[in-house]
Amino acid sequence: MSIEGSGASRAGKDGVHNEDAFLVEEGLGLYVVCDGASGTPAGEVAARISVDALEDFVERAKEDFGPNLREGRVALDIVVRAMNHAIAAVANAERNDPEQLGLATTITMLLAHGRHGVVGHRGDSRAYIIRNDRCHQLTLDHELTESIASSERKDGDFEVFSLDLKAGDTIVLCTDGAESVVEDRDVVRIAGDLTPRLLASRIVSAAHRRTPSLDATAVVVRVRSERESGWLELSSLPEGTAFGHTLTRR
Secondary structure, three states: OEEEEEEEEEOOOOOOOOOEEEEEEOOOOEEEEEEEOOOOOOHHHHHHHHHHHHHHHHHHHHHHHHHHHHOHHHHHHHHHHHHHHHHHHHHHHHHHOHHHOOOOEOEEEEEEEOOEEEEEEEOOOEEEEEEOOEEEEOOOOOOOOOOOOOOOOOOOOOEEEEEEOOOOOEEEEEOOOOHHHHOOHHHHHHHHHOOHHHHHHHHHHHHHHHOOOOOEEEEEEEEEOOOOOOOOOOOOOOOOOOEEOOOOOO
16 A cells, blocks of 8 residues: 645635644655644744654654654654654743743644554644545544643643554544534545545635634545555646645755
8 A cells, every 4th residue: 555645724814824834744654733822922833843843753763763663563652752752842942932931732643654554643633534435533632731831741641543544545634724624525525536635725725715714724645555546636726725745844
């Protein structure tokens, strides 16, 4: 089996200030969405710090574990450590800059390879799996503390679990601005027929039409068998939709 992914994001409110961030890094099998908490200083700062920290940690882990990075217990351990690393990175940014007091963000991530995936999650962004024309929510919604660096925070205030993947599965990671659209029957029905890029864009565009005041972000991951043909990028993309495919810092 092989895995393909893509993401889309669109700012709500003024159409410019987007507190969501996402990552699609297929070389690592790493997919992430983060939603900076509204009402805190620069929510987009916390989201971007988390995305960058997760990518950096998994990239360094790849050097240590090589092809074993995404297998079994190794992958579970990597996701736990990556989540803690991202939370610590935001906490450090808050401590080092008094103006950033109150930084907080959701984190929903997938580390995937072949038939195996590991999901890491905190906050009220969500992970879904669409399988056999049914949509299942994989994660629980968590209430974020006021500050990610709160002295009351303990390691493990997030969930990490394994996920068996099958050819034909579509996994969607999304912020709360897009979650209601993912569950729509029309989206579930066409999920397997669209490229990840086009499905992500349609989810985000529909979310914006439904609730234009909210930032909306979706990352779509498609699992296909080696017997399936590759995706054909024939469809034109909706105008006015912001896209990102592979976001990699070098």
